[in-house]
Amino acid sequence: MKRVALVTLVTLFASWLVGCRRETTHDEHSEAAPLELFEKGRGVRLPDDMRQRLGVETVEVTEKLITSRREKLVQVFRTAESSKPGVAVALLDEAEAKALRAGQSFELRPGSDCSESQSTTTTGTLARLETRTSAVLGQVEALIEFHDPQRRCPAGSFLAASFTVSRSNLVSAIPSAAVVTAAEGPFVYTANGSHFTRTPVKLGAASDGWVEVVDGLYAGDAVVTKGADTMWMIELCALKGGTPCCPVTKKQ
DSSP states (O other), X not given: OHHHHHHHHHHHHXXXXXHHHHHHTTOTTOOEEEEESEETTTEEOOOHHHHHHHTOEEEEOEEEXXXXXXXXXXXXXXXXXXXXXXXXXXXXXXXXXXXXXXXXXXXXXXXXXXXXXXXXXXXXXXXXXXXXXXXXXXXXXXXXXXXXXXXXXXXXXXXXXXXXXXXXXXXXXXXGGGOEXXXXXXXXXXXXXXXXXXXXXXXXXXXXXXXXXXXXXXXXXXXXXXXXXXXXXXXXXXXXXXXXEXXXXXXX
């Protein structure tokens, strides 16, 4: 995606530069001054025509109910029998455990040590949560019952368990498209006057194209949802190899 954004930036900048040069030929005596696209400490600043070509769009941080899909590795500790379900155990953090209730469904996918095909899935049910292990392990044990009458997954084997975590409280959230991930972690570009400023964020659960913001933004902050990758390329260009700019005519 970054490679595509870089190509887009180079192409757009080249065409924009040509347009600027054409405009300056109308007045041979006009003086030209470079308009920098990035200002250290403030961020990216795009002229209106370049912003329109990039199709830059922003949206405010909003509150949403986030439902996320999680996956855990679970281990069978009791083999299923014809009349009794098998039992597997998963270790959950306290936040995950608080969001689960007895009877909740888990989608189980057999591991390589099960004789059942790994492409086959089965359904398990949360029997109970063992909170006593939290003091010792720092995690909560979830006991998951599943039917396996053919005993294809023996004790000690592993399965991948997928489950949905729903929360009743609203959380601050932004579209996933606003997030750029680099070596130093995820960040977004926030609207800051005439500039767009790179802002590190700490993210939480994600679902349906939205992601929870745990830290870094406030309600009402406007983040770039389209064009953020290109802004990152502009900033990288400025920090690594000089700021791209275009000569613009000074007003007489």
